[in-house]
Amino acid sequence: MGKFPIADAQLTKTWICRKCKGRNRAGVEKCKRCGYKYLRPKRKEKRVKK
Numbered sequence: 001m002g003k004f005p006i007a008d009a010q011l012t013k014t015w016i017c018r019k020c021k022g023r024n025r026a027g028v029e030k031c032k033r034c035g036y037k038y039l040r041p042k043r044k045e046k047r048v049k050k
């Protein structure tokens, strides 16, 4: 869990378009900016400290 649970939740729900790198919500099939179909989830575990 991160420091900011709300921010974490938002990151998890964010999908990045592989073409235009626009942010989309989880559940969308296409980028709403350019209509590209291939999205990737935004990485959540970028900074992991132990």
Ligand SMILES: [Zn+2]
Residues within 6 Å of the ligand: 017, 018, 019, 020, 021, 022, 031, 032, 033, 034, 035, 036
């Ligand atoms: Zn796009």
